[in-house]
Structure formats: C-alpha cells, structure tokens
Amino acid sequence: MLQVNNLTKTYAHHPVLDQVSLELPLGQVLAVLGRSGCGKTTLLKVIAGLLPAETGIVSWAGQNMDAVPARNREMVYLFQEPLLFPHLTVFENLAYGLRVRKETEIAVQQKVSRMLEELELQEHARRMPHQLSGGQRQRVSFGRAIIFLPRVLLLDEPFGNLDAQTRATMQTFFLRLAKNFKITALFVTHDVKEALLVGDQYAYMVAGKFQIYASKAAFMADPVTGVREELAFWQAQEQNII
Numbered sequence: 001m002l003q004v005n006n007l008t009k010t011y012a013h014h015p016v017l018d019q020v021s022l023e024l025p026l027g028q029v030l031a032v033l034g035r036s037g038c039g040k041t042t043l044l045k046v047i048a049g050l051l052p053a054e055t056g057i058v059s060w061a062g063q064n065m066d067a068v069p070a071r072n073r074e075m076v077y078l079f080q081e082p083l084l085f086p087h088l089t090v091f092e093n094l095a096y097g098l099r100v101r102k103e104t105e106i107a108v109q110q111k112v113s114r115m116l117e118e119l120e121l122q123e124h125a126r127r128m129p130h131q132l133s134g135g136q137r138q139r140v141s142f143g144r145a146i147i148f149l150p151r152v153l154l155l156d157e158p159f160g161n162l163d164a165q166t167r168a169t170m171q172t173f174f175l176r177l178a179k180n181f182k183i184t185a186l187f188v189t190h191d192v193k194e195a196l197l198v199g200d201q202y203a204y205m206v207a208g209k210f211q212i213y214a215s216k217a218a219f220m221a222d223p224v225t226g227v228r229e230e231l232a233f234w235q236a237q238e239q240n241i242i
C-alpha cells in the first residue's frame with residue numbers, strides 16, 4: 001500500500017501542498033480531479049521522489065521512502081507527452097527497462113511480445129517513434145512504464161493532448177492494462193468523465209488541499225467536483241433536442 005501523510009510544500013509563501021494525506025491499496029486506481037494549478041503535478045513529483053516536500057512522509061508497505069532516490073522507488077511518473085527514445089524501435093523502447101534490470105534475453109522477448117499484444121502494436125514493433133501516431137506513442141510510453149511492474153504509476157493528465165476519440169480509446173486501453181497488470185495508480189485529470197471512468201477511488205484537489213471521497217456517489221454528489229454540473233449540462237442538451 002502507498003501511504004502519504006501530511007505532505008506540505010510552499011512556493012514563495014504560497015502553499016501548493018497543504019497537509020495532503022492519502023492511502024492507496026494495491027491494484028487500485030485513485031482518480032484525482034482538479035483545476036489547473038491546484039498542485040496535482042507537484043503532488044505526483046513529490047511521491048515519485050522528483051521534488052522534495054517540506055514536511056510529511058511518503059511510504060510504501062510501511063517503509064519510509066525519504067531516503068530512497070527516485071530511480072529506486074519504482075514509482076513511475078508518466079509525463080503528459082510520451083517521452084520515447086527517438087533512436088530506438090518500439091520493441092527496444094519497451095525492452096529498455098528490462099535490459100537495464102539485466103533480465104535474460106528470453107524474458108525480454110517474452111515480456112515485450114506480450115506487451116506488444118496488449119497494446120495492439122505487434123505490427124509496429126520495428127517502427128521508430130516518429131513513425132507512430134500520438135495515441136500509438138502514448139501506448140508505447142504506457143507499456144514501457146508498466147512492463148517492469150512498478151509499485152505505483154503516477155499519471156499526469158496522460159491523455160490531455162489527444163483528440164476526443166483517441167482519448168476514449170486510450171481510456172479503454174488503460175482500464176484493460178490496469179486490470180491485467182493489477183496496476184496501482186494515481187491518475188490526475190481535469191476531465192470529470194475520465195475521472196469517473198478510470199477511478200476505483202476518487203479525490204478532488206483545490207489550492208493544495210486534497211479530499212478523498214468515501215464512495216463514487218459521494219464524489220458525484222459534491223458540488224465542487226463539477227460532476228453534477230456536467231450531468232445537468234447533458235440533460236439540458238437532451239431536453240433541447242426532444
């Protein structure tokens with residue numbers, strides 16, 4: 001289980017993380033909804049070990065991660081933009097983390113083949129990243145992060161730059177991968193529908209304050225999340241048509 005206790009961080013006397021606490025059990029996805037600038041990226045980077053917090057503790061299975069550098073935390077921060085090695089094929093991009101961990105060639109071949117299948121990219125294994133569409137690149141980026149089974153995946157608006165249709169396809173991919181690989185993830189999004197779709201648990205962040213809801217119903221019922229507003233909008237559209 002990932003545990004975060006009372007994280008605080010300020011920039012120029014302005015609190016960006018204000019006593020943030022959360023618990024994330026294995027295999028669960030916590031969808032974090034929040035407007036731009038509320039501190040979501042800062043939270044993910046502190047958990048990943050890429051930024052220091054002023055106070056608070058990040059721990060995994062009861063072990064304090066303070067002294068564990070980012071590269072050893074196995075809490076992978078995935079950028080909005082897929083960052084692939086431009087000089088490596090899709091296959092080698094996926095294999096990279098396994099090779100760094102000195103896995104045997106047989107294991108590399110098996111794991112990459114399975115991942116290519118999961119991502120429906122078998123036919124693109126020999127392509128270079130610039131020969132892929134944005135959605136395909138994002139799939140490779142996902143696969144590369146998941147293939148060595150990190151403890152936690154930290155997703156920062158991963159589909160924010162994709163068109164609506166590709167975004168919907170990617171959400172379906174994510175749900176399948178999350179289930180098949182028992183992914184534990186914090187999934188940050190501005191999009192209410194995306195949060196509802198991908199989450200097992202739900203949180204809302206505003207001005208560095210983090211609120212976790214006891215249930216999906218509680219998340220949907222709270223006016224601050226904007227869920228009710230969005231539902232009302234679609235109902236009004238429907239009534240206008242009829």
Ligand SMILES: Nc1ncnc2c1ncn2[C@@H]1O[C@H](COP(=O)(O)OP(=O)(O)OP(=O)(O)O)[C@@H](O)[C@H]1O
Nearest residue numbers: 011012016034035036037038039040041042043190
């Ligand atoms: N290095 C920094 N120095 C000063 N202020 C910063 C720094 N990094 C972030 N901030 C400020 O902290 C706040 C939170 O930033 P953060 O990137 O965590 O927001 P966010 O919720 O991820 O926003 P977005 O959705 O737009 O990426 C913002 O007001 C931002 O301007």
